[in-house]
Amino acid sequence: MFAPFLFAVLSATVAGSSLPPGFVGRTVCASCHEDVAQAFANGPHGRAMALSREGVLERSCESCHGPGAQHAQDPLAGHIRGRGTAAETMAAACRQCHAWPPVGQNLQAPAHARAGVSCLSCHQSGHQAAKAERLLRGPEEQLCGSCHPRERSEFSLPFAHREGRSPLPCSNCHGIHQELFSSLGIPRDPQKRCVSCHGEKGGPFLYPHPAGEVGGCVRCHEAHGSPNPQLLVRPEAMWLCLECHAQVPPSHNLSNASYRQCVACHAAVHGSHRSVRLFTE
Template sequence: MASCLTISAQPPAKSAEPAKPAEPAKALEYVGSETCKACHEEIFNNLQKTPHSAIETGARRGWDQKSCESCHGPGSKHAESASADDIKNPAKLAPGQVDRTCLQCHLNQNTPVGRLASGHAKDQVACTSCHSVHGAGGAKLVIHNKTEINQKCSTCHLTQWASFNRPYKHRLPEGAMSCVDCHNPHASFRDDTVRTAFGNEPGCLQCHSDKRGPFVYEHPVLRLEGCTACHDPHGSANPRMLTRHEVRLVCLECHANLPIPVAQPPSLGGVPPALHDLRSPRFQNCTICHTKVHGSNVDRTFFR
């Protein structure tokens, strides 16, 4: 028996249609602050009470009527989608990116000199950690009230702030001074963001100018180590904010001539050494005689 094999003809396969080219991404455009205000009216109104309002009305930096987008970038996509993912939010950026956003305008001003090399920058403290960009509640971007400045600094510098509970201190808690009277939060030519007074001298001399000199007879420790060699500027349990509870103990850190245990390395005997037997009660209050310990114009021993 013969079998029949029927082969049906298949229609030719259709050639695949060429894929349509993807539409190019829509270019982001600036939409202006009035568009932002439609949803963010409270933030916009607060901004008008701050120095940043100058961005909105002045064309000097090229952001006339686009102040919001000077920090947040072009807002066209965000205005269409109302999605937080479609706009630059500095609050979600790394500290370095936040700083670069601020320095677009503030790079050539005097406040951020050395900002990127300062201790705050190295510790990843962004500009917005201390500054309120929108000026919530009408607050100034740079707080001028001394109490508010101190409270802001104290949120991070807890140990230093605790020192102001000691009996001898600068009057920061009372609002008579602020942290930025002595420290430049953006940077300094000295350690710990300490401000300088005259040239590269310690900022303490800005107020305590009678200790400045130059003197005919200088006390070298002031030039080499500064005021903190003898004083604790944040607060002390000792009168005159000294680092030791007796004046002589401060002096003995450099001018000792007392014998030391054999197990200890040999002592230099002080630089220069004390000329008295400091075990005698007669010589245990150095400043009774050496009254000009900060420097003198008439006596190399600082008697007067």
């Protein structure tokens, strides 16, 4: 049991830190949780706080866990916020420092919050001697894939968004901490996200392909992976074209193999400056 006398002595050592009511300071917390406090001070969060305003590091434990005076006097008394709390309660603690977009936005995002996903589901708290980038608990494809197994498996298909054998990081396309967009950071016009890497496909064209204008790139291409070349959603381009262009001209006899190669003539499938029929430039 923590002796009240010792608690009073330690509290006096941080009295000049202008601690809020009910706070006892990191020094008192470290008297019982020395390893945790030291690891935090040496980690990214602690180093950032040490360089910030005076007294921020001293208040660090209770900034997330709540005032600790009652807990310090009697470890069995008082609830320390942040232990076993709901996703939104956890997010509220993180949002005290990470309140600016894009980081702060998704901390209240309905999709993750409803699923019980909190900041600490993906990030370490900083109590550990963490060396991972952004304090992630693991590679993005593993973290996201633990809840999105179908999307993770699609990266193993013959054609996928990969760098070598490694899937592209999910955050390349998904703004994980942004709720201002649909589908976790994918803009409501999904073509905009794709053309950030595939700029030559985005135009502007004098004659754009209406499919891309209406449905975006995912109207014809899979986003994560596909068994088909170019990540197409159909094995052959003809079947994809016929979904929108079922009324082919009588001159286009589809029993003739040459007319089943739509892109042989209509090669400017993303858009053309020459013809509304997307003929080759």
